[in-house]
Amino acid sequence: MSDFGPVLRKFRKAAGWSQERLSAESGVSAEAIKALEAGRHRHPRWLTLKLLGEGLALTEAQRAELVAAGSRTMVRAGTPRELPDDAVDFNGRSEQVAELQQMFTSGETRPGVVATAAIVGMGGIGKTALAVHVAHRVADQYPDGQLYLNLRGFGPGEPLTVLEALGRLSDSLGLQPPEGPEDVHEAAARYRSALAGRRVLVMLDDAADAAQVAALLPGASTCAVLITSRRAMTGLPGVAHLLLDVLPDAEALRMLAMIVGDDRTVTDPVSALSIVRLCGSLPLALHIAGGRLADQPTWTAADLNVRLTDSRRRLDELSDGNRDVRASIEFSLAAGDTATVDAFELLGLHHGEELDLRVAAALLDLPIAETEERLEHLVDLHLLESVAPRRYRLHDLIRDYVQETTDRRTDAASREAARVRVLRLYLAMAWRSSEHFQNRLATDWGASDWSAAAGRLSMDEIFAWFDIEIDEIAAAVRRAADGSPAEQALVAKIVLGLVPYFGIRRRHSDGVALATIALATAGADPFAAALTPHSLAQQYGAAGLYEQAVDYMTVALQAPKLIEYAEQQAWGEVCLGEFLMELGRLDEAAAAARSGVARAIRVGAERTEAAGRLILGTIAGRQGLPDVQDQEFGRAVEVVRQIAPQAAHYILLHVGISYRDSGQLLEAAAYFEMCRTAALAVGYDHAVAEALEGLGQVELARGNLSAAEQHLRDALEIVQGTWQPEARIRELLGQVLAAAGRQADARVEWTRTLDLLVRHGSPQADGVRGLLNG
Incomplete structure (x- = not known):
């Protein structure tokens, strides 16, 4: 074993530094320092000794001792072998390894074109580990040496300047320093000249951006370059980009087991998989979590899983002094400008799996175009993932970080204001999409500016947006019900605006759940007190829960504000008749429906009249009165076709159901066919499905x-x-x-x-x- 490791460790301990701190100060990789101190790496080069001595600020005598300890194993600078040791626990990434290996060993060269690949991805994703692994596998193709340089693009301290980087690479190639100062162009030319005609692999680790790398590329096609960065090297022509994602579950589990070094994860696969998921399958997090389990032989995998489960403590657990997931995220964030950082800090208020651009704009209180620009900057830093046009996603651990950041760096008032802006967006979309379905009671309640934020979107466009966003909207409504008075005041308005969507998309259970929440927040608002139980009754009825539907419609019909609106009261009576009919209370049902029909005729509410006659016809069919059934159905269909052809499918469907239930199958089939035709004409797919059913x-x-x-x-x-x-x-x-x-x-x-x-x-x-x- 070399004497060098103990000497290096002595000087590092005297400085009170960790291996990571020494790496940051010297530019020598932490992996190389660990290997040197452990005696696994026995070939410290003269440049490594120089960097370590400068990083530790050693005296002349101390530097001489360090050089003497390493002198017996130093390699001549003429053939640099600078690659860090390959990770002993490296596994997986087989496709990426094969792709890169093929690129660097194919032998296909063009004059002046350097084989260059850039591995990009979020911090801790394993870019350096993959690059080092591949570099070792292809090293024999580059017998004139392998250069390694940590550009310190993201981390403590400032990134290397281009001139500093060229100086270190030139030193590694054994070039004598110039007699006088030189600029970047001169240094780059001297560096390229030294590589001309040589087969050298250059690994540039942790690049800040393309500008830092451009001058470090050789001019010789016999050389190759492997770059790692958290930013895409789009400014470099001819670079093959490899975007690295988190590990698949199977590879992550194997990595965790290798790091732990025993069978604790194998004997408890459920806890092991949970640990992988809680680490977001991020290699850095897996290394830290696995290392903690390896260092605690009395812990089980379940013990570690419990410690990681609390999202408020997870990032604290994923830190071991030398490595820290939180610090890795902060290094990426530090590379963003002030506007990007400000945007990032508010994203913690969004709880959904994916973030829509419209929602983000409301959250940040910015125009759509400016919001997209800021989010794309976060994508560039791999703090945010673009999953589809105008849709984004945070890695789970980044979400943990941004939520704690939002809580720490914003005050309660600004957080409430942001949540209210998002709720107002949901209100605008819901109210705009339901404009064609609103009765006079709802119209009189709604303010003119409620739908302004929806712009000129059509109902179909908004419904398509709801199809993607509805789960997060529902979750936001639930949170708002327990929020501030300003948030609670929006709950019933949003939910009532969503009623047509829930009906047309047949999401009746969602309608029941949210209308129940809305009822609890209706408070003293007379409009909400009338419309919410009315809506809740209809949602219960559509879900087939008729007892509850009767109870809530009875409450709605007694609301003072509903009594002021005869048309809406008539509709409520017709609905009550339907619910009672489904419970078999036919006489009560007929009385309610007749009252609703009579009231509808008095106020000229033809659609309500048609719906009431539908109920009366169905009751007649169940009572064995076919003549009355035919008469009521005929009038219902006639009325609805005259005044609201787009609603005819509803009447036709229920006429068909009534004829089917009374055993008149030919008549039923005829009405179901008419229903399908009418629904197709207006594009109501779910109504088409009901007709087919x-x-x-x-x-x-x-x-x-x-x-x-x-x-x-x-x-x-x-x-x-x-x-x-x-x-x-x-x-x-x-x-x-x-x-x-x-x-x-x-x-x-x-x-x-x-x-x-x-x-x-x-x-x-x-x-x-x-x-x-x-």
């Missing part, structure tokens, strides 16, 4: 199983992703398949149905279990 039921009852199956499969293509109709249609499809003797196929559909129902806590799951058990 109705046709499937009719054909099943008629014994036309092939036709029934086709209708239901067509419906499934439309509703997949909306769990309630999907579960309902899959259960029915299973019945069709079972009737056709295809029991295995039926069980597949019922199993999928059960999974949907269980996942969403539906009480209908027991019925499907009965089908599977039977």
Whole structure:
């Protein structure tokens, strides 16, 4: 073993420095310092000795001692071998290794073109480890030497200047220093001249940007360059970029097990996988977490998992004195300008998995274009990931960091103002999308500026946006219900604006959940006190929970503000009639519906009249009064086609359902076909699916199983992703398949149905279990 390691450790300890601090001060990599002190690396070059001596600020006598300790193992500067040691726990990245190795060993060269690759990614992603691993694998292709230089682009201290970097590379090549001062162009020319005709691999680690690297590229096509950086080297022509992502679970688990060095992660794979996920599969975090477990032989994997579970403490746990995830993030952030840093600090107020550009603009209180510019700067620093146009995502550990940063660097008032701005965006989008569906009560409540932030977006455009954002909107509404008075005041307004979306997309369970929250925050607002229980009743009714629907509609009909609006009261009575009808209380249902129809006729509310007649016709069918049924249905269809053809599908669908339930299958099929045609005309896909579902039921009852199956499969293509109709249609499809003797196929559909129902806590799951058990 070399005498050099103990001597170096003595001087470092005397300075009171860690190996990481010595690396930062000297420019020698921390891995190289560790290898030298441990005796694993026995070839300190004269330049390494020079850098360590300067970094430690040694006296002449101390430098002589350091040189003497390493003199027996020094390599001549004429053939530099500067690569840090390959990581003993390196694993995975097989595709990336193969790609880079092919690039540097293919032998395909063009005069003046240097094979250059840049590995880019967030801090701690494993760029240096991959580059060093590949460099060792291809080193024999570059027999004239391998240069390594840490450019210190992101970290403590200032990045190396281009002139400093050229000086160190020139020293490594054994060049005599110039007699007088020289500028960057002269130094670069001298460096390139020294590499001319030689086969040398140059590894430039932790580059700040393309400008720092440009002058360090050789001019000889016999050489190759491997760069690592947190920034893309887009300013360098001909550079092959490799964007490094976090490790896949399997590779991350293998790395963790190698670092721990025993079987604790293997014997508890559940905790091990949780540790990997809590570390965001980030190699730096895995090294720290695995190292802590290795240093604590009495800990189990479950013990470490518990320590990492608390997001408020996670970053504290992912620090071991020498390595620190939080510090790695801060180094990246330090490279941003003030505007970028200010934007980053407010992102902690967003809780969703992905961040939409419109939401970010509201959060930052900036125009869309300026917001996008700032977010793209964060993307450039790999503090934010661009997952799609106008959509971004934070790595889990960066989210932990930015949330603690937001809490620490902003005051309560600014955080509340940002949350309110986002809620007002949601209000604008909801209110603009529901304008065509609002009754006079809602219109009189709404202020003219509620929808201003939605711009000129159409209902279809906003609905498409809701399809992506709705889970985060729902979560924001829940948080607002427990927030400040200003936030609570927006809850009912947002939820009531979302009612048409929930109805058209058939997301009735979401409607029930949010309307329940809205009711609790309605407070003294008379409009909210009338509209919220009215909406809640309709959502419960659409979800098939008719007892609750009756209770809430009864409350709504007694609200003073609702009584002032006869048309809305008429609609409430018609809805009450429907709910009572579904509970089998037909006489009460007929009385409520007749009252609603009479009131609607008095105020000229034809759509409400049509809906009321639909209920009366359905009741008549259940009472065995076909003439009355036909009369009421005929009038309902006539009215709605005259005044609101875009709503005709609703009436036609329910007429079909009523005829089906009363056994008049041909009439039912005719109305379901008319419903499908009407829904297609106005682009209501879910209504098309409901018509197909109705046709499937009719054909099943008629014994036309092939036709029934086709209708239901067509419906499934439309509703997949909306769990309630999907579960309902899959259960029915299973019945069709079972009737056709295809029991295995039926069980597949019922199993999928059960999974949907269980996942969403539906009480209908027991019925499907009965089908599977039977």
